[in-house]
Amino acid sequence: MTNSLINKFDSIIFDLDGTLWDSTGNVAIAWQAAKEEVQYIRQDITAEDVKGITGLTYTIIFERLFPYLNDSQRAEFKALASKKELATLEELGGDLFPGIEETLQYLSNKYKLFLVSNCQNGYAETFFKHSKLQHYFLGYQCYGTKGQPKYLNIIDVVNDFNLTAPVYIGDTQADYEAATKAGVPFIYAAYGFGKVAEGHIATVNSLAELQQIL
Template structure:
């Protein structure tokens, strides 16, 4: 597999923010009488990589769509502010691997998240210097596959791969017509892929 550019997913690939996000969301949800149950870390991990509409339906199925989205957008806004201060958990060797990869590869991020989320990741961990560009549906309103295409076109990329951990990441890669490397250590289970890694530093061997 030969490539000169790598697009990364974020949640389940570069970091695990689920504990911080769960705490933040439950704080926000406490202001809504319509929401009776608290979310768990497992709930959040199971929703990583989904589009905002799908997450809203999964967590608040008994509410009207407009209310669901209102609550989710409020959670997302508070979440970014929380993450800027508290951060998430970087997977082992992430920074060390990025330091080595950036010497020979162009690095990018495409994640299914709201605006401000990737920026919070950059700010709290100081990793923005490794990435040329990034995109998300919070800015574009588009799917992950379409956002991958935007990165490809905007940066005139030819030989690239996408690294992610969910079925949605695989489908986005296929939509964009690029190879998919499965980060098996993440949240999802994927049976089809072009290559697989059990730790992020294994990218260096590819």
């Protein structure tokens, strides 16, 4: 484990799904319930399906999962799935990754912490409600807030909070590409859902490892 990243940054921006928690099982339950209310979804929806599209925007997710739907059907199902997702997570939440609070507490004493996710409106708030961890974060931005790509949300956070040396932590190639496009170094959370082959400045196999490298 290298110490080369210590004191290199003034702030840390986290991805949410696959980095701080895993809600895929309960999201799959919600989307499957939505599927039962319409006649045009051909396949059941599993947690593995949800993991496979984690980190993408809501628009791209439903294009990827249901390419055979017409625009009207996709819009209807997206709205229904969104509503059921928030209701289900409001009740059940997700599974926090081990060591999350200890790690955030440690990091918040040294860095400004933020959250940038491709989630819909209300999702980050549900995470904060269930995790009771919002007090560690100075701000957050989601796809649902402005409907813009993740890299622009990262840039907004950097500019809005006058960050001079941020680093982004995420678990997917899309996270890496967004951070790179925003001009922010990337740490790969290898315990999450995706694969990032190259380009990251460090890899961690658990949240707790961040305390060692940062």
